[in-house]
Amino acid sequence: MAKLTFDTVPNRASYDVVIVGGAIMGSSTAWFLTDNPDFDGSVLVVERDPSYEFCSTAHTNSCMRQQFSTELNVRISQFAADFVKNIRARMGDDDRIPPLSIRSFGYMYLADTEGFADVLRENIKVQHAAGAATQLMTPDEIRSTYPFYNVDDIVLGSINTVDEGYWDGAAVFDWWKRQARERGVDYVANEVVAMNRDGRRITSVTLKTGEVIACGQVVNASGPRAARTARMAGIDVPVEPRKRYSWVFKAETPLNRDLPLTIDPSGVHCRENGGGTYQAGGHADMDPAVDYDDFHMDHSLWENHVWPILATRIPAFEAVKVQSEWAGHYSVNTLDHNAILGPHPEVENFIFLNGFSGHGLQQSPAMGRATAEWLTYGEYRALDMTPFTYQRIVRNDPILETAVI
Incomplete structure (x- = not known):
């Protein structure tokens, strides 16, 4: 193009x-x-x-989810899913536009406290009322379906594998x-x-x-x-810019199935990227507004914070190699x-x-x-x-x- x-x-x-x-x-x-x-x-x-x-x-991250706690935010994502899956028809049947889809590996929210588990239980009521296909999973159910996770500290999980995941x-x-x-x-x-x-x-x-x-x-x-x-x-x-860091890494031993976009209780998240590679994201504990032109990468954040969390949650990620990394900005409504x-x-x-x-x-x-x-x-x-x-x-x-x- x-x-x-x-x-x-x-x-x-x-x-x-x-x-x-x-x-x-x-x-x-x-x-x-x-x-x-x-x-x-x-x-x-x-x-x-x-x-x-x-x-x-x-x-x-170029992902979409329906797992929100307000009906309007769920409906907004549902329209996005419909638009993407029907993009050519939506854009006037322009045959130059490639057909697109959603790689629906889902978002996996992991709760390590009963308090957060209750939040997931309340959220699923809103999501189901709006027609979302969210499921709650016990630790045993998570182990059975996604055996690569360490869920010894997990109380409950929440996932939706319909119209939730990567899109272009x-x-x-x-x-x-x-x-x-x-x-x-x-x-x-x-x-x-x-x-x-x-x-x-x-x-x-x-x-x-x-x-x-x-x-x-x-x-x-x-x-x-x-x-x-x-x-x-x-x-x-x-609204202010807050710095968010991303890493793409290759695992020495790739997982044997797609990794949902996993939101660890720590806030670190990671998803399937394809070809044995994965994309992780997070931010420092101190999260101030930054200058509009500040895209400086904090290289210590991976070694000291993100990677240890990922390797604990997914032991297969103890042996990985970072391929690329960058800092971007969220437009945060404070x-x-x-x-x-x-x-x-x-x-x-x-x-x-x-x-x-x-x-x-x-x-x-x-x-x-x-x-x-x-x-x-x-x-x-x-x-x-x-x-x-x-x-x-x-x-x-x-x-x-x-x-x-």
Whole structure:
């Protein structure tokens, strides 16, 4: 597939919608706007780094799950699964788009206390009510099905092997971006450095190259930089970049079956990667906000924290070799680790699409669709996303989601 290139200067001096950030959330929104027959406006996507080398989209596990504790988050993932499995039909039967699937090895939550086991028992009620196929497993059942685990300290497990696991997020992202551009969305390699506000509205944005672009609505899809973008409009949003580390390693003795994305009680997680390789993730005990450009790798974290936990949980991982490692950023909503979506109550044409706290990739189909609906109709139609309103930030009224990784 040929590499897409972006111009620097927009084709127009005015757009109906300006999207700040062209990674997976911005591109999902742009594509869903082009797919909505009731939207006939112009769209500009401003992306500061069209290589996407350091964006959260590029550093993802690329997995989806339905194991959430709120019905809305479950429904959001169910739409993602449906979209991915039917991507060609969803995208206009474009025969250039490859058929995609979900490698449903599932997520395995492991509880080592009765308190956390009770959380899993409550969560499964929500998941089953929404139609998810989650199962609870006793330690003996886990040993029988996944004999590579050491579960001597485990009280209960929870897993769902239907529409839960790896999917090709990069392919979906690429085709959203490609089709959006083919349908008339303008992408520029530039940066929004200022916003011009007149009372309750943003009237224009100023680009780093000096152009002032008039706009009808502005979407903040700038990932970990969400707070910086909001401040240009005189708005605060509680989103900050937190560093998350990943390792791909090869096992000397690979497991004899797929490894679910395993969430150890410590918070360290690991999943099947294929070919005898596995991908692990975690973070340091101290988890402060970091600079937007801080991708420094803490090499000691693997030796001193992550690997010992993995080798204890899965003894076959005592002999492994790290093949690659990197640091990326979560866009953490410090109020409740859930999305912030929709308009600001005082700046009515400033639209939030922020704060996904690590589950943004799997939520991108539903979130892009919802944002496109709001931009077109001033309301949500397919799924009611109003619980994610910015108003809850003002009220200090968090959404309780217990299944956060």
